[in-house]
Amino acid sequence: MDTPAIRLSQLTVRHHAGSRGVALDSVSLSVAQGEQVAVIGPSGAGKTTLLSTLAIAHKPASGEFALFGADPWAMAGKERHRLRTRLFLAPQVPPLPPRQRVVTAVLAARLPQWSLWQALVSLVRPQDPEAAFAALSRFNLGDKLYARVDRLSGGERQRCGLARLVLSSADLLLVDEPLSALDPALSRMALAALQQEAAGRNATLVCSLHQVEMARAWFPRLVGLRDGRIVFDAPREQVSDEMIAALYANEQPPAASSELHETPDAIAIGACY
Known part of the structure; x- marks a missing residue:
């Protein structure tokens, strides 16, 4: 049997070190390499x-x-890095330097693969603007390549952060919450691009969503x-529906929209480009 990308067993995480407040309580979860999972609640x-x-x-x-069969907290610092x-x-709000150009912010996804010299040079002369443009175009942001980050709207910043993901070489x-600042059409485009990218490199995708109907329509596992x-x-x-109602008992789940029921199969792949 293949080693899962993620394996949690009775995992408890506290809000702060030494705190009695529990953020995750006895969570057990296993996710295979290449699987796509939505987390809702x-x-x-x-x-x-x-x-x-x-x-x-x-x-x-x-x-x-x-992760990938190894306990990261049992590793030495360099191994964990x-x-x-x-x-x-x-993250829902990408940590993008406000005075930076979008091209530089997106290419920062390559930092783990670059030497210090390459990283410094790219701050002055972006090392692969074509790749950044292609990644941004998948989220309908190609025209923002040389814009300053602080000139972007909230939704544009969110998509800029997703373009970073495309340029990463990550396996997980x-x-x-990638859709919190996006309208339904852009939400569908963003999810299609994310899922295609994950499938194309056989990466595991774990995505938290506030939009329950989008999760149910797009992800094979919830x-x-x-x-x-x-x-x-x-x-x-x-x-x-009863399971969803129980999950959100005494809460107000997001309202369903007919636009959000459209499945991935109904959207042309070219919509991401």
């Missing part, structure tokens, strides 16, 4: 903490944690998270 469920933990940003308080080069975390893609616990983990065909 109400605000404060622990979705962002889960992705940050997978990105080796939070050290678990207890339980077992393995090398493991991090196999991951890419796209962790994407947090993980429902609430109060730091996994409520369900099932193929989308087995996720019923």
Whole structure:
């Protein structure tokens, strides 16, 4: 049997070191290499903490944690850093330097592969603007190649962060709420590009989504998270309306939209370019 890309067993993560507050409570999860999974749940469920933990940003308080068959927190610092080069975390609000040009911000995804000299040179003369343009074009942002980051709208910054993912060489893609600032048409374009990119390199994709209907339409497997616990983990065909209602009990789930029910098969691949 192939080693899973992600394996969590009874994993507990606290809000702060030494804190009694639990952000993730006895979470067990296994994700195969190349699998695409959506994580859904109400605000404060622990979705962002889960992705940050997978990105080796939070050290678990207890339980077992393995990426590509190895425990990152049992590694020496240099080994853990090398493991991090196999991951890419796209946060909901990308940390893009406001005074930087978009081309430079996107090419920063190549930093793990570059020498210090290449990185410094690219700040003055972007090393591969063609690649940056191609990545941005997949999110309908090619015309912003030389714009300043602080001139972008919130949705444009979000897509710029996703273009970074395309230029990474990561085997595990962790994407947090990528559609929060996008309209339905751009949301479909962004998800199509993300899924095609992951499939093209056989990378594992774990994506947290606030848009439940988008998750149900686009992802073959859904993980429902609430109060730091996994409520369900099932193929989308087995996720019923009743399960969704229970997940969001006493919460207000996102309203369904007929536009959001459109499946990936209904969207031409060329829409991403």
